Amino acid sequence: MTAPRRRLFAGSNVRTLRQRLALSQAETAARLGISTSYLSQIENGDRPLTELTLAALGRAFPNDWAEVGEDAGLLTAAIAAARDPSVSGAPVEEAAVHRALRQQPQLARRLVALHDAYLRVQQQVRALDDRFDSGGETSGRQPWEEVRDWFHHANNYIDPIDRAAEALAAALPAGADPVRAMIDRLQLRHRVTIEPGTGEQTAPLRAFDPVRRTLRIDRNLPPESTHFQLAHQLVRLEFANEIDVTVARSGLVDAASALLSVGLANYAAGALLMPYTAYRDAARELRHDVDGLRQRFGVSFEQACHRLSTLQRPGAAGIPVFFCRVDMAGNITKRHSATPLQFAQYGGACPLWLVHEAVAIPDRILVQLAETPDGVRYVTMAKGLVKASGSFTRTPRRYAVTLGCEAQHAAEFVYADELRADGPATPIGSSCRICPRIACDQRAFPPAASIIEIDPNVRQVVPYRFR
Incomplete structure (x- = not known):
């Protein structure tokens, strides 16, 4: 006989999380897909956190789920593993994940551990392939x-x-x-x-x-x-x-x-x-408007963007964003990502990414809805910048910075206001060497380790196919 599942009363944790994010009960309830009165009952300890509510908390606040206990973290991680679009086969429904956690918790933890190992291997392959692409050595x-x-x-x-x-x-x-x-x-x-x-x-x-x-x-x-x-x-x-x-x-x-x-x-x-708490609160208040942040704290546009990528304090994290800086030649000279999006460690970025266009158009903010091969959508902002040299004889520095978040956080990202999160997205990748997209008109060369197929009787935009 299966033992009854332990009921999780963590209303005080949910209230603390909501207050730290400066959200009203109505705003939080809307994100979780529940009524305000039901959320109030949870926070007052009158209702336990159900599996569906735990999953909603994990989806709505992925960086803060630990505040409501291990159950929420395991559920969120298990759902991510079961529905990872980069793994072949049909995704597992959330209801099945819930049953697995109840009936086979050890197996669910093993699934999460295997998925974490898979992601680490993918990162290692990406790094090795980047080195191959750059002509570098695999050591040293x-x-x-x-x-x-x-x-x-x-x-x-x-x-x-x-x-x-x-x-x-x-x-x-x-x-x-x-x-x-x-x-x-x-x-x-x-x-x-x-x-x-x-x-x-x-x-x-x-x-x-x-x-x-x-x-x-x-x-x-x-x-x-x-x-x-x-x-x-x-x-x-x-x-x-x-x-x-x-x-x-x-x-x-x-x-x-x-x-x-x-x-x-x-x-x-x-x-x-840009002190952590003050900057994080201001970022949420201004919906990550970089111009507003730089004026409030007296910093540059790039400094304001970079600081947003460091807001990862445990229990008080900002929304996960990625940040990078690209020079006129397309080289990525700064990079960090707290999102699933990972940049190529060597060489340039995908030519379809709007950051390349931004380099040539200084002091104008461009926005883009992009989708990576794993199916994740991102709201991206990019701005070209020029650092004056102080002399005609000294060439000014020209580059662009870009900042973005997953589309699920669009409501907290002012640059998403001009975009439809469910609208058409630009398909981007990390680099051609590790991008699996077959139908890409901008492809410079095939992915590493792919099998090239050439038909002399057919000429497409790209003169080969691969598998």
């Missing part, structure tokens, strides 16, 4: 690759440093000009004198002399970049111990460890200028 990674991978595995969130930066921001004089406050702290606490930069073409953006205790910042930098360089120097001095401990625990050595130290200071500088 470059230092910047090691650092990039370290941040990726850390989910682009470093808790001790992020919380320390948030505390430092709170310790600065309330209401004071943040730039003046950072300069004062550098001078009074660390005996650092700020000297004017030369503005010469060969001058570094930032130069700190630890013996003379002087700091010079290129005077040609825009205000937001100047603020960031000040913040970088301040956190390097304030959080020297935290940064050293993190680097020591990373396992990286030589140049990679030095690069990681710089990367952690950059991370801390962003966290100081």
Whole structure:
């Protein structure tokens, strides 16, 4: 005889989750597909969380499901594994997953574990294929690759440093000009004198002399970049111990460890200028309007986008987004994704992605509804940017940044207002080497390990077929 399923009363957790996300009961109930009165009964402990409600919580708040207990997490993961479109065969209905959890919980956990292993293998294959595509070796990674991978595995969130930066921001004089406050702290606490930069073409953006205790910042930098360089120097001095401990625990050595130290200071500088809780709350309030965020926090468009990709604090995560920066040649020079979308680690991105168009159209925001081969839809925003050089003889930097989220979060993403989440989507992939799409007019070359078929009597847009 099957033992009765334990009833889960977790109303206080649901209420805490709702309040942390600044949602009303009506808004939360609408996302879960239940009535407001029923949600009120759950929060008051009068009703248990049913399997259907647990599944709805997992779908509506994928980054916060842990707040309502292990049952919700297992159910969400099991449904994702059973309905993964990248696995051949018909997807398993949610009702069948519910029965499996009741009748064979150990088997359900095994299914989730196997799916996790499958995803890891896919990531490894993607990385190896990217290396093949780039002409690189399959071993002996470059230092910047090691650092990039370290941040990726850390989910682009470093808790001790992020919380320390948030505390430092709170310790600065309330209401004071943040730039003046950072300069004062550098001078009074660390005996650092700020000297004017030369503005010469060969001058570094930032130069700190630890013996003379002087700091010079290129005077040609825009205000937001100047603020960031000040913040970088301040956190390097304030959080020297935290940064050293993190680097020591990373396992990286030589140049990679030095690069990681710089990367952690950059991370801390962003966290100081955009403190976690205040920035996350503002992002939800403004529905992730990057222009609104950059003006409120006095940062650049790119800095505001990048910070959104780091909002992964356990129990208080923002909506999962991806972020990347692309140069004029199509190379991805920054990347992070808290979504199922993963970028090619080497080379460029899919030519159908609007970020390439944005590079050529500076200071204009483009939006796109895109769909990856696994069937997941994304709302994407991209903007071309130009960093002035301060001199006619010095070429300005031109690039584009892009930010996006899964279509299920469209209501919280202002850039989705011009799109229909159920409308036609542009089919994109990571790169041609790992994209399985057969009918793609933009394909540059076939996927790795595919079998090429050529018919000399038939000429399509792409001169071959593959399987």
